[in-house]
Amino acid sequence: MVPLSRKSPVPPDRCNLARAVDQIGDRWTLLILRSALYGVRRFDDFQTELGTPRTILSGRLKSLVDSGLLAKRTYKVEGRRARPEYVLTTKGEALRPVLIALNQWGDQWLESEGQPPISFTDSQSRQAVRIAFVTEDGREVSVENMRIVLRR
Amino acid sequence: MVPLSRKSPVPPDRCNLARAVDQIGDRWTLLILRSALYGVRRFDDFQTELGTPRTILSGRLKSLVDSGLLAKRTYKVEGRRARPEYVLTTKGEALRPVLIALNQWGDQWLESEGQPPISFTDSQSRQAVRIAFVTEDGREVSVENMRIVLRR
């Protein structure tokens, strides 16, 4: 357990965690990203699946495009009318490990009946996959062995 | 890239990621958890550091206690008046990897001047630590090699 402290080692206004929270730490934003990571791309698909009020969804999608997490593109299938779609950028795709980690936390700590409905495996070994911290050369590090390094 | 799909493979109401978002996917809640993971425990310390309106902070702390992420305890130092404090439970502590992962995402994707103010290393090898997916026996799996497994 971290000892009691009066203040965090990094003040929120210079903390990239706090800044990340400012950018995506919002219920609808996170749910939209969840759907996007599962391949949902269109306005009405987000709306139907999440039940987001259309006004709010419109605003959130704009913010996500502004902050570079989604790209708004036009999707054209021959013989059909062009449609807008919202696709994850590299920056948005980079959140996948974060959301998978949160999913695993939910699997473990939110009581639910039966097995979790979804899990991840290695396509080669077919073993279950979990999130972990590793050194540069790929050795696993337990949370207890992690040290905070402050720059200043 | 995940292919276009009309719907997520798991509907939000049965998805542990969506349920986790319902529980902690809120700006203040996430910021409070950030501070808590850094050892902050007292009402006014949260309030000063985050600038949360006192009314809101009060409510959020109650929710966090209700959902089992924080425990409200009484902290007694001899010769001083007893004080309430909010300490992370095991369930709350289990969110540490999630928030570290989000911190690392912020380090990489939120432009900021200079080096990130904080980073993590292995206390043994002193190497930098990053988040990764591993199999049960600790071998790293790339995101491209991960397969979704649906139960039902």
Add this chain to the structure above:
DNA sequence: CAGTATCCGGTCTGATACTG
């Protein structure tokens, strides 16, 4: 310190409807 009370203006939620 650790809250609760109150007030105000703004945003969100939810519902419904309209348009290209």
Add this chain to the structure above:
DNA sequence: CAGTATCAGACCGGATACTG
């Protein structure tokens, strides 16, 4: 489909103040 418009009620954010 993909939005925008509108409206009512709830909750939030920010400020200030009061209490044990």
